[in-house]
Amino acid sequence: MMTAGLAAAMALASPAWTKGAGASLDTADVDLFYRLYDASGGRPSAEQLQAGYIDAGSPGLRTFFVARRTTATRLAEAIAARPELYQKARACADVLPKVKGRVDAALERFTALYPQARAPSVTVAVGRGKPVAIGSPVTGVQVGLEALCATEFMNPDTEGRFVGVLVHEYAHAQQNPLLTEKEKPTVLEAALLEGGAEFVTELLVGRPAYVYFEPLTKGREREIETAFAADLDKTDLSAWFYNSTPEKPADLGYWTGYRIAKAYYANAKDKRAALREILTVSDARALLAASGWTPGMTLE
Structure with missing residues (x-):
């Protein structure tokens, strides 16, 4: 049975799929967030986040937020409560070009082992500190930059942590939707x-x-x-x-x-x-x- 959140997420986004291609990391939502973040002195209001980030962002961003019940109010509260999380995430994003190269190599191996593999586009966005990422054969892959940057306990090597999580989520995107979407x-x-x-x-x-x-x-x-x-x-x-x-x-x-x-x-x-x-x-x-x-x- 499909949850209401999943149904809404499916209505918002249909991921772009390719076969045998490299990783497609869309970071436009990160840029959008930090323009608003800077313009508001690091304390954007819920109203500013709704209009200038959520409504203006990508379908993948809104899918991510709907799937994990993130609202503008919750995001504003998270930014106010943990400002260091959002400051750190900006610098952490610098690893993404190297991450993409390593994920591309992994996806090439994946296609050799599993020719049916499809690579969805990946939305990299800024959320409320959780979840780290979600992957689905229905809605593709979304990554919370600030959450993944903060989870050193998963893997203290930032670049390796990003590579591992992205490949893990790409695997989820190949799985059987009868199980991945089971309530x-x-x-x-x-x-x-x-x-x-x-x-x-x-x-x-x-x-x-x-x-x-x-x-x-x-x-x-x-x-x-x-x-x-x-x-x-x-x-x-x-x-x-x-x-x-x-x-x-x-x-x-x-x-x-x-x-x-x-x-x-x-x-x-x-x-x-x-x-x-x-x-x-x-x-x-x-x-x-x-x-x-x-x-x-x-x-x-």
Whole structure:
């Protein structure tokens, strides 16, 4: 079932798709934001943000805001509460040209491994500090510049962090919309979506986007995954997803889903077919059974 937010987002934006092309990073909304930010002395009002940024911005910007319930009022409050976030983001944007080159190389590898791959345009915008990014086969990819710049705990290397997150979101854009747009996915379904994107990121750039998982999980693999196995069919995702903070990194459903996807790929004779199934999975239980995954198993 489609949510009201998703339906509104779909009405706002239909992403431009290309096959076998490099990354298209649209930063016009960032430029628009900082012109208004400077003109208002760094304290734009909700009215100024609505007229001069949200209404004047791209369809991708409005899709991003609708999907995550960001309003002009919430954005004005975030800017007033955390001015350093917006000052830092401007300098952080300087890495984008190098990021694009590395993402282009990853997408070239992606097309070689998965010829069906499509590359949506990516909207880089400024939001209220969250989310970092969203990717969908329906509405494309949107990135919150200020949020991604601030999440050093994900990966302390800014350039590497941007590359990993963008490739992760490109993977989401290939996935099965029957799962990505499902109103109440199970813990296992969400794990295969997020973990599948993490596995694809590792396959393309040599490491997952969320590099903090390794030290967080080392020596606790069986404990974490035994708890995960008990929650597979739950639709309350709060214990496993979207619960990280800089003070307490979490989101361990990403990590467990990544390990299931990796086990499935390692167990498959036809790697191209395995990659296709990881990206387009519709039967989460069948993929789990075929993966041979067990809690705490050793993976290369």
